[in-house]
Amino acid sequence: MNARPQTSANTPFPRFQLYGEADSFADPGFVHIESIASRSRSHDWEIRPHRHETLDQLLVIRSGRMEVRIEADLHSHAGPAIVHVPANIVHGFRFGDEVDGDVLTFSAELRGALRSSAAGDPGLVGGALVLTPAVDLLARLAPLVEQLRMECSGHEQDRITAAEWLVGLLLLQVGRVAVDAGDDGSAVSGRPQRFRDLVDRHFREHRPIAFYAAALAMTERSLTRLCRARFHCSPMHYVHRRLLLEAQRQLTYGSTSIARIAEDLGFADPSYFTRFYRRMTGKLPSTARRQAL
Known part of the structure; x- marks a missing residue:
């Protein structure tokens, strides 16, 4: 059963943990993956504008139509596309019913920990981003996404650590392409x-x-x-x-x-x-x- 989203006088947009679920603070190691269709189908393919207070999201869309709202900016795309939404950024989506892709949700604190634990300053994607990727990026991301799905749904030893590292690799791959494209989401x-x-x-x-x-x-x-x-x-x-x-x-x-x-x-x-x-x-x-x- 879907929970009522939380709002307040200072929060005109609803806050969710995952869309349609009760708002809660995120565990520092929280990682979740699901297909876009699995959640958006039950909402008539529309995810209304909302925000996640402590969670980031990375959408890897292989094909299909979509509209993406990030704050006041509206983007219309046909897949493939990569979308990164940091915590506390208002965002919403409308998908075509043929969409093929996955949404990764993870603790914003995890991204900070990955950045601080690495030598130097790793080029993890950090800002809001809507990117049309080349075919070779999707090819690099595909095995990481599938491995992450296996770690999140399985019971292997150290699966939480493995999931965190896979999130880091995905953010690094997307960050490289964003820098090459001259778009780090800073706007x-x-x-x-x-x-x-x-x-x-x-x-x-x-x-x-x-x-x-x-x-x-x-x-x-x-x-x-x-x-x-x-x-x-x-x-x-x-x-x-x-x-x-x-x-x-x-x-x-x-x-x-x-x-x-x-x-x-x-x-x-x-x-x-x-x-x-x-x-x-x-x-x-x-x-x-x-x-x-």
Whole structure:
């Protein structure tokens, strides 16, 4: 049964985990693959505009007609096509009923971890992207997509690690072609993506918004306009959401004391963390932990 999408005054577009399913924070190693037809057929081949707060998506379309909306931009294509949608970018699709392709959904944190763990700066595709690939790219991607499907549906040892590496290889292959084509998606998501990356690296430090604005060579007012346009919230609220996400992960999956979680997240006193968590969720951290057990 499909869950009701979540919206709020600051979120005019629905948020989903996977389209039509309840919104939830993503596990850092979350990877999922399915055919485009398997989900869009039941929605009359239309995926209405929505966003995923902590998930990226990569669509590999071998053939078929489609319309792609990324924020305010609308693209009409006949396959083959490659589409990358970063977390928090509003997107929607309309497919022809003959479409042949797959959609990969994975944690945005996984892409960040792949980038930071590699030597140098790997050319992983990062921004929003709609690309018409050459035949040789599809040939390189095909075995990776099939192997990923096997890892996600099987029970082999270390399948989660294998799936993460396959996602990295796919992003690297697409990133190479995007750079060669002179299109890294920066027109759609350059500064928003850089802001997200900065927040991922520094959210525990409780930096002021001036820090992020200076790192992006922007004024605080310009950064605020950008965040409200892309993320439908203020820059500080975005940082607070990232703090909350990490708190939820540790309360749900870990056994560390609430005081230690507060310390890890940069709060000077556990009581400050408790007030922050209650303000963001309406619950006490201790209540959230009990519910996760």
